[in-house]
Amino acid sequence: MKFLIVGDVVGKTGVERLKNELKKRSDIDFCIVNGENSASGRGIRKREYEEILNSGADIITMGNHMYYRKEMASEYSKLTRLAIPANITNLTGNKNVVVEKNGIKVGVINLLGTFAMGDMIVKNIINPFKVVIDQIEELKKQEVKYIFVDFHAEATAEKLAMGHFLKDKVNCVFGTHTHVQTSDERIFDTGMAYITDVGMTGPKDSVLGLKTEIAIKRFTTGEYAHYECSDNEAIFNAIEIEFDDNTNKAISIKRINE
Numbered sequence: 001m002k003f004l005i006v007g008d009v010v011g012k013t014g015v016e017r018l019k020n021e022l023k024k025r026s027d028i029d030f031c032i033v034n035g036e037n038s039a040s041g042r043g044i045r046k047r048e049y050e051e052i053l054n055s056g057a058d059i060i061t062m063g064n065h066m067y068y069r070k071e072m073a074s075e076y077s078k079l080t081r082l083a084i085p086a087n088i089t090n091l092t093g094n095k096n097v098v099v100e101k102n103g104i105k106v107g108v109i110n111l112l113g114t115f116a117m118g119d120m121i122v123k124n125i126i127n128p129f130k131v132v133i134d135q136i137e138e139l140k141k142q143e144v145k146y147i148f149v150d151f152h153a154e155a156t157a158e159k160l161a162m163g164h165f166l167k168d169k170v171n172c173v174f175g176t177h178t179h180v181q182t183s184d185e186r187i188f189d190t191g192m193a194y195i196t197d198v199g200m201t202g203p204k205d206s207v208l209g210l211k212t213e214i215a216i217k218r219f220t221t222g223e224y225a226h227y228e229c230s231d232n233e234a235i236f237n238a239i240e241i242e243f244d245d246n247t248n249k250a251i252s253i254k255r256i257n258e
């Protein structure tokens with residue numbers, strides 16, 4: 001079974017690029033997309049949720065940016081294919097999502113890291129290393145064949161530690177959030193696929209999706225400047241993983257940065 005995992009989709013041009021890429025990839029069996037920045041860089045609305053699923057994605061994962069869309073707080077639990085971070089205590093939604101395709105059940109867990117996520121967020125989350133074990137147990141009760149973990153975190157060490165921690169418990173741990181793809185994709189000896197960060201599908205000439213001039217103003221003056229999502233042409237960052245369906249072990253992992 002072949003999976004495509006797409007890194008943080010940012011804004012309108014990111015969603016458009018995702019749609020175009022999925023049209024070209026008819027060999028993909030299952031697609032997981034991080035959509036935490038799809039609504040003009042900040043969170044997701046029902047509109048982007050539907051657009052991303054209609055483009056061919058199977059499950060959408062979230063991250064810290066869901067906090068910036070207060071009007072969505074009561075909506076997340078209605079979005080059945082949206083996995084919100086399982087270690088959040090003050091927002092409700094699906095803490096894991098299972099989708100069955102061609103008779104194979106795939107489960108996805110989303111987690112937030114604890115380093116440099118902002119005080120407001122960190123005080124409302126619990127240790128992802130503890131929470132993930134319960135979530136895996138729950139997915140195993142549902143007899144899922146493949147388990148994927150999107151660890152949405154800033155620190156490389158935290159993500160790599162999660163990879164080692166879960167290498168005999170799940171089929172893939174991938175990182176999101178930094179918007180910059182890492183070149184450390186690997187398959188552990190247990191057959192689990194891993195990458196520290198998938199990267200971003202969003203405006204290339206930007207600072208992680210934010211308009212460059214606004215980012216420079218923020219850093220040069222130290223003053224707050226209102227966030228505006230850049231709208232130039234988007235790059236496509238993803239990973240493609242193939243599994244042996246007899247052993248459930250990953251055979252290959254390939255980075256895409258186009």
Ligand SMILES: [Fe+2]
Nearest residue numbers: 008036037177
């Ligand atoms: Fe992001």
Ligand SMILES: [Fe+2]
Nearest residue numbers: 063064065177
């Ligand atoms: Fe993020």
